Amino acid sequence: MDLNNYYYNVFKHKKMEVKDFIINREGLADFYVLAIDENTVPSKSMVVFYNKKMMINRDITNLAITAYNKIYSQKSLIIVDSMAASGVSSIRILKECRNVKKIYINDINPIAIKLIKKNITLNKLDKPKHKIEISRKDANFLLSEIAQDDCFTSEQEKYKPNIISIDPFGTPNRYLNSAFKAIQKVNGLLCVTATDTPVLFGIKQNACLRKYLSKSLHSEYCKEIGARILIYFISRMANINNLGIIPLLTFSYKHFIRIFALTFKNKEIITKFIKNYGYIIHCQYCGYRTTLKNQPLHIFENCPLCNTKDTLDYAGPLWLEEIHDNQFIKEILILNQKIGYKCKNRIDKLLNLALEEINMPVSYYNIHKLSQNLKLPYVPKMHVIQNKIKEKGYKVSRTHFDFLSIKTNMGLNLIKDSLLDLKS
Ligand SMILES: C[S@@+](CC[C@H](N)C(=O)[O-])C[C@H]1O[C@@H](n2cnc3c(N)ncnc32)[C@H](O)[C@@H]1O
Numbered sequence: 092m093d094l095n096n097y098y099y100n101v102f103k104h105k106k107m108e109v110k111d112f113i114i115n116r117e118g119l120a121d122f123y124v125l126a127i128d129e130n131t132v133p134s135k136s137m138v139v140f141y142n143k144k145m146m147i148n149r150d151i152t153n154l155a156i157t158a159y160n161k162i163y164s165q166k167s168l169i170i171v172d173s174m175a176a177s178g179v180s181s182i183r184i185l186k187e188c189r190n191v192k193k194i195y196i197n198d199i200n201p202i203a204i205k206l207i208k209k210n211i212t213l214n215k216l217d218k219p220k221h222k223i224e225i226s227r228k229d230a231n232f233l234l235s236e237i238a239q240d241d242c243f244t245s246e247q248e249k250y251k252p253n254i255i256s257i258d259p260f261g262t263p264n265r266y267l268n269s270a271f272k273a274i275q276k277v278n279g280l281l282c283v284t285a286t287d288t289p290v291l292f293g294i295k296q297n298a299c300l301r302k303y304l305s306k307s308l309h310s311e312y313c314k315e316i317g318a319r320i321l322i323y324f325i326s327r328m329a330n331i332n333n334l335g336i337i338p339l340l341t342f343s344y345k346h347f348i349r350i351f352a353l354t355f356k357n358k359e360i361i362t363k364f365i366k367n368y369g370y371i372i373h374c375q376y377c378g379y380r381t382t383l384k385n386q387p388l389h390i391f392e393n394c395p396l397c398n399t400k401d402t403l404d405y406a407g408p409l410w411l412e413e414i415h416d417n418q419f420i421k422e423i424l425i426l427n428q429k430i431g432y433k434c435k436n437r438i439d440k441l442l443n444l445a446l447e448e449i450n451m452p453v454s455y456y457n458i459h460k461l462s463q464n465l466k467l468p469y470v471p472k473m474h475v476i477q478n479k480i481k482e483k484g485y486k487v488s489r490t491h492f493d494f495l496s497i498k499t500n501m502g503l504n505l506i507k508d509s510l511l512d513l514k515s
Contacts, residue, residue, distance in 0.1 A: 173258075174199075374394040
């Protein structure tokens with residue numbers, strides 16, 4: 092038995108004492124974490140999970156909830172924090188977001204539940220009691236219960252959660268079906284984190300086929316491929332529940348991807364949206380790439396660009412439409428300036444780059460890698476190559492997925508020519 096497992100068993104039975112805790116602060120929340128976890132690398136092996144590097148995720152979540160509340164005029168919010176760990180996210184929502192009518196704070200770990208209760212008291216959030224429901228359940232069980240309660244409640248009392256957050260260790264795949272059964276069918280906000288990035292980014296391709304029913308691909312733009320596979324899978328899970336999703340914001344940061352998606356239930360639009368699924372074809376030799384939208388997968392023997400045989404590979408099925416909503420991101424950016432979280436500047440940079448990605452083609456080119464391949468004596472500044480591409484009449488933007496990359500509708504050979512032009 093490892094040390095943390097030992098403490099897990101100890102804490103399960105013993106009363107927690109002052110010396111067992113360290114106090115932390117994030118946003119407007121004070122909260123305890125376990126002293127025993129202090130020097131553990133954030134992982135499953137902590138007695139109760141807490142990762143301060145995920146603060147940016149919680150900041151953006153609160154900004155997204157507030158933006159959603161405003162744009163989709165949800166008068167009161169019913170929120171499910173299905174995997175709450177220390178409860179820091181829920182406490183921050185309660186203290187920083189308006190109009191929260193009810194919040195379910197759940198975790199399967201019994202020690203997490205003890206800590207959540209302590210943290211609720213610390214933040215003087217115990218009253219009114221009906222607003223907070225703390226539970227120790229499997230997330231699927233809780234979500235199914237919520238869905239079932241809804242079937243037996245009279246029309247006036249019906250309340251489906253408008254917001255569900257899924258923040259597991261690794262893949263969120265097995266929680267999505269019950270989340271779509273529990274969530275508000277029109278304009279519900281699903282917030283999903285995936286930390287199994289080696290799976291989504293093409294390092295563990297068999298695991299991706301198994302978990303997401305899709306082939307991943309390790310390439311210079313694998314982060315975008317991974318995010319699009321995740322959106323595809325979420326959308327597919329919505330579809331089998333007679334729902335569709337519109338991605339409002341998708342971001343990849345350090346070891347995780349977070350997606351905020353809006354639900355809808357119009358069958359014609361759901362069918363139309365199925366055309367948004369497709370494939371990316373990629374040449375492993377020259378870096379050529381193209382998309383196949385709403386077409387069966389067909390791979391040529393030779394690359395259309397370099398003509399090399401058997402170098403074409405593919406990723407998919409995946410989501411090939413927009414991964415963000417313009418109005419939603421703009422609202423978050425305004426709120427970010429007003430609220431001024433610790434991560435304000437990083438959020439601003441990340442989301443402004445995400446905003447640039449709207450209306451741009453799928454995939455991106457790493458300018459450092461291309462310059463190296465072309466044996467250029469230096470790497471041009473991003474704005475210099477962007478201006479060169481614009482001068483030639485093409486669209487160009489940066490991307491939040493990789494600060495050293497650009498998105499453009501210019502073909503690969505012309506991008507190379509533009510880089511070589513800058514040399515002279
Ligand atoms: C990555 S942590 C969540 C972090 C938390 N949302 C935060 O912001 O600090 C994942 C949590 O999911 C819990 N968990 C794992 N499997 C679960 C399940 N099937 N149902 C509910 N909770 C689960 C773990 O106990 C752990 O606390």
